[in-house]
Amino acid sequence: MILPATPPQRESEHRQHLTPETLDVVAARDSDPLRVVPQHVAIIMDGNGRWAATRGLPRIAGHERGTDNIRRITYAAAELGIKYLTLWAFSTDNWRRPTDEIEGIMRILGEVIERETEELHRQGAQLRHIGSLDGLRPDLSRAVQDAIARTRQNDRLVLTLAFNYGGRQELVAAIRDLVASGVAAEDITEDRVSAHLFTRDLPDPDLIVRTSGEHRFSNFLLWQSAYAELFFTPVLWPDFGPDELQQAVLDYGRRERRFGGVATTETLLSSSRT
Structure with missing residues (x-):
């Protein structure tokens, strides 16, 4: 989860590796970031098991x-100017999986958080967690809480x-809190x-991406996704790279978010010219 910095003297060198379409997005971002780039992107990271199965791996x-x-x-x-990135790593429904797989996921995530926390902090990124820490391995729970405390004041990317x-x-917990209050x-x-939601300090997602070809929310951010744009891709999560994220952002930039309203005259005229 490292957030590498791009030193000023190497920024142009880094951008040489971006596709022409991505450079268009970056240029638009630099002139008017809120017009094209979603502020908050949430990703349902799906397809790890299928990725392994197609390669004969556990x-x-x-x-x-x-x-x-x-x-x-x-x-x-x-790099694209996204300020909030939310990644769904483990669902409450995933407890139905084999015990050894669950233990493996928790071990891997705990190790990564411990290893990357200092670099996240150095690069100005803030780590947050939504969900319940109950039932998690003590080392994972501790790693999450330590990382949150360490990076709390950072604001380059959440x-x-x-x-x-x-x-x-999450909704049940929020309702219970309201009743109790x-x-x-x-x-x-x-x-x-x-x-009263876990995400109370975060803006609602502008764009929700799901990998692996599935076309459903699977109980993810049900309240917060009311007006989110959706992007589904057949690419499995381990193969979902920067180019795929860039395509999702480009697709988002072509849409008009109406929030239940109608298209404006300016938008209709613009659409007729393209």
Whole structure:
């Protein structure tokens, strides 16, 4: 999960390796970042097991490769100007998997967090967690809490790991908190519900990406995704690299977010000219 810095003297050299389409996105970002680049991208990282199976490898090898890929995608997100990156690493439904696979996932994630925390901090990235720490291995829980505390003041990029997370469970927890606080039923509003979610300090996602060809949310950010743009790709997560992320951002930049409204006259005229 390293967030490498691009030294000023090497920035032009780095951009030589970007595709022409990506350079267009970066140029647009530099002139008007909110017009093209999503502020918050959330990714359902799916396909680790299938990636391993197609290569005759154990499933845990896919999880190892998928965890390594977080490094690449975090770098690409920062380069494109994305300020919030949320990655779904482990669902509450994943507890149904074989015990040895669960233990392997927790071990890998704990090792990566411990190894990369200092570099994340040095590069100005903040690590957050959404979900429950209950039931996790003590070393993983400790690593997560230590990393959160260490990087709390950073703001270059907010990297949120959704681990032991489920959207329905999050909503139930929020409702319970509201009831426990004594809020009357008629006083419950969308804002109050949002204020009790795990993501209360994060903006809602602008773009949700799911890898591996599946076309469903699978209980991910159910409340927060109300107005998110969706991007589905058949690419398995371990193979989802910077180019694929760039394509998702380009696709997002071509859309008009209406939030339940209608297209503006300016947008309609613009669309007719293209």
